[in-house]
Amino acid sequence: MNDATVGYFLIGIAILFVLGLVFALSSRQGRLQQARATPPPGVHLPSGSFLPVLLAVGAALLGAGFAFRPAGMIANLFLAIPGLLVVVGSIFAWVRAANREWREIERAGHDGPGGH
Amino acid sequence: MTTAELQGAELPAPGRGRREAGMPTPLVGMLLFIASEVMFFGGLFAAYFNSRAAHAGAWHPPEGGELDLPLAAVLTAILVSSSFTMQFGVAAIRRGDQRGLRLWVGLTLILGVLFLLGQLYDYSRLGFGIGDGIFGTTFYTLTGFHGAHVFGGAVGMTVILSRALQGQFSAGNHVAVEAVSIYWHFVDVVWIALFTTIYILR
Numbered sequence: 001m002n003d004a005t006v007g008y009f010l011i012g013i014a015i016l017f018v019l020g021l022v023f024a025l026s027s028r029q030g031r032l033q034q035a036r037a038t039p040p041p042g043v044h045l046p047s048g049s050f051l052p053v054l055l056a057v058g059a060a061l062l063g064a065g066f067a068f069r070p071a072g073m074i075a076n077l078f079l080a081i082p083g084l085l086v087v088v089g090s091i092f093a094w095v096r097a098a099n100r101e102w103r104e105i106e107r108a109g110h111d112g113p114g115g116h
Numbered sequence: 117m118t119t120a121e122l123q124g125a126e127l128p129a130p131g132r133g134r135r136e137a138g139m140p141t142p143l144v145g146m147l148l149f150i151a152s153e154v155m156f157f158g159g160l161f162a163a164y165f166n167s168r169a170a171h172a173g174a175w176h177p178p179e180g181g182e183l184d185l186p187l188a189a190v191l192t193a194i195l196v197s198s199s200f201t202m203q204f205g206v207a208a209i210r211r212g213d214q215r216g217l218r219l220w221v222g223l224t225l226i227l228g229v230l231f232l233l234g235q236l237y238d239y240s241r242l243g244f245g246i247g248d249g250i251f252g253t254t255f256y257t258l259t260g261f262h263g264a265h266v267f268g269g270a271v272g273m274t275v276i277l278s279r280a281l282q283g284q285f286s287a288g289n290h291v292a293v294e295a296v297s298i299y300w301h302f303v304d305v306v307w308i309a310l311f312t313t314i315y316i317l318r
Binding site: 004005008009011012015016018019022023026027030031 | 225229232233236237239240245267270271274275277278279281282284
């Protein structure tokens with residue numbers, strides 16, 4: 001088995017692992033939502049956030065890391081690694097912020113239609 | 117209708133009927149997303165045809181490599197079949213048949229994963245890489261991005277299956293199933309175009 005075959009085999013394993021992880025997480029999320037099957041009533045708009053901009057900057061860094069790579073390397077690691085860290089960190093922070101907002105609405109309610 | 121009649125006409129209560137009228141917002145969002153994806157793949161196809169026209173007469177896999185048409189045909193059959201199974205799942209939940217939904221969505225997910233693993237197996241046997249000439253670059257870019265979209269669809273399908281197993285869908289509440297099915301059909305159509313372009317029109 002050559003290096004390429006091993007690499008594709010590992011990608012296949014990674015695909016199955018990610019799908020299993022998604023299944024486990026969405027099952028857990030589904031159980032948590034059994035108690036709150038519907039969103040809080042009224043209209044809720046998310047608060048302003050810099051995280052989408054940060055995510056875009058991270059994605060641009062990551063893309064630049066693959067575009068401007070030194071010869072013989074898969075990516076420019078000085079660009080790609082910080083970009084990847086910023087992307088993953090932004091996604092985690094965004095999910096946490098959304099969950100926090102949901103909990104605050106459930107706890108305190110909101111201003112009704114048009115409120116946020 | 118006169119102005120006086122209009123003034124006397126009963127206006128609908130604010131907010132009433134907004135959910136019932138027209139297409140559900142998630143479906144509109146999915147259609148807009150697919151419109152952007154059409155532009156994305158349109159650009160990739162344009163790059164493919166432009167490169168092919170610029171290298172007329174030398175448009176073939178690099179030395180030592182060959183496309184595996186029979187395997188690609190099998191993968192095409194798998195993906196096309198998965199569109200049918202997905203639609204059977206949608207039809208099942210429209211009838212309120214949750215067991216049918218779980219069965220067909222599970223089968224669709226298996227077919228999607230089989231397609232992905234088959235594509236990786238194909239890559240491992242091709243004999244050329246993404247850096248081996250303009251053919252290798254365009255081939256891997258097009259099929260790789262399509263594979264990434266199939267993976268995205270498989271993630272969506274996994275979430276649908278997980279929610280279906282918990283009985284979260286019903287005949288009146290299954291917009292997510294419809295949205296994922298539209299995406300899956302789109303991915304299928306793109307593959308048919310890719311297969312025809314890369315493997316048939318050589």
